[in-house]
C-alpha cells in the first residue's frame with residue numbers, strides 16, 4: 001500500500017468548505033438580496049446601472065451575494081437581450097486611482113498590450129481607460145472589492161460621471177464598491193459619497209440560525225450522508241455567532257472538525273471534534289499573530305499577560321507602561337515612549353489578542369481606553385516561549401506554567 005490513500009469516510013468534496021467555493025444558492029439573506037436586486041434593476045431595463053456601496057463585517061456574504069446576483073443578472077440580461085459585462089477588481093494591492101485605472105485597462109486589454117505599473121501621464125491613462133470601457137458597449141458593472149484600500153478616491157467619482165462628462169458614449173458604467181471598513185464611508189470626499197453611495201446596502205452579522213442554514217447547505221455537499229449530525233452544525237454556528245457572526249469562521253471550524261475526524265479515523269464528526277478543532281484554529285491564530293509581532297510587540301504582550309495573571313486587567317495603557325519597562329530592563333532592550341507602547345497595545349487589539357474598551361471619565365468628560373487579554377493565556381505563553389525564557393517569570397505566571405504541566 002502506498003504512503004497516501006484517499007480518505008473515504010468523511011469528506012465527499014472538502015473543497016466545498018473553502019473560501020473560493022461559490023454556493024449555488026444563498027441562504028439567510030432574503031431581505032438584503034431583495035434590496036440588492038432593486039439596486040441592480042436599472043440594468044435589466046436597459047438603463048445606466050446604479051452605483052452601489054455595500055458594506056458589512058468580514059464573512060457576512062458580501063462577495064458571495066454579489067457573485068450570485070451578478071451571475072443571475074447576466075443570465076436574465078441575456079434572456080432580455082440586454083448587453084451586460086461585469087468586471088471584478090480586488091483593490092487589496094491597489095492604493096491609488098492611477099493603479100486602479102492601469103489594472104482595469106490591463107484587465108480589458110490583450111496581454112501584449114498591457115501597460116507597465118508606472119510611467120504614464122495621468123491624463124493619458126484616463127483617456128485609455130475611457131477608450132477601453134467605451135469599446136465594451138452596453139451596460140458595464142465594475143465591482144471594486146476591498147474598495148477601502150484606495151487612498152485617493154478620484155476614480156470613484158470619475159467613473160460614475162464619465163458619461164455625463166462626455167468621456168463615454170457607448171457604455172453605461174456603474175460601480176459596486178465593497179468594504180468591511182465602517183469608517184471608510186465617512187472618510188470619502190463628498191463628491192465620492194454622492195456618486196459611489198447612490199445606493200447603500202448594509203449586511204449585518206449572521207445570527208446562529210442563519211449560520212446553521214449556511215453550514216447545513218455546505219455540509220450536505222462537502223461530507224458524506226450522516227457524517228455531520230445536527231449538534232455539530234449547531235455548535236459551529238453557535239461559536240460563529242458568538243464571535244463575529246462571520247460565516248467564513250464557522251465554515252473554517254467545520255472543515256477543521258472534519259479534518260480532526262479524518263485524523264482520528266472516525267466515521268462521524270462529533271461535538272468533541274469541534275472543540276478540538278477550535279483549539280487548533282485558535283492555536284494557529286495565536287502563533288501566526290505572535291510571530292508577526294516585533295520584539296517590542298512581544299514585550300508589550302508579555303507585560304499585559306503578566307498583569308492578566310495577577311488579576312489587574314482591564315488596565316490603562318499608562319499602567320501597563322510600568323510593567324513593560326521592567327520587562328524591557330530584564331531583556332536589555334530600550335523601552336519605547338508611552339505613545340509608541342500604546343500603539344503596540346492598539347495592534348494587539350486589532351489582531352484580537354487583546355481587547356480595548358473605551359471608558360468615560362464621568363463628569364469631567366474625556367475618554368480613555370482599558371486593555372485586557374482576549375486570548376487563551378496558555379496558548380499565548382507557548383507562543384511567547386522565547387520572550388518568557390529571556391525575561392523570566394513572575395509568581396503568577398509560574399503558577400500557570402505549573403498548572404499546565
Ligand SMILES: Nc1ncnc2c1ncn2[C@@H]1O[C@H](COP(=O)(O)OP(=O)(O)OP(=O)(O)O)[C@@H](O)[C@H]1O
Pocket residue numbers: 018019020021022023025026027028029056057058059060061062063064065179180214247248251
Ligand atoms: N448567505 C450565504 N449563503 C451561503 N454561503 C454564504 C453566505 N454568506 C457567506 N457565505 C459563505 O461564507 C464565506 C464568506 O463569505 P463572503 O466571502 O461572501 O464574505 P464577505 O462579506 O465578502 O467577507 P470579506 O469582507 O472578508 O471579503 C464564503 O465561503 C461564502 O460562500
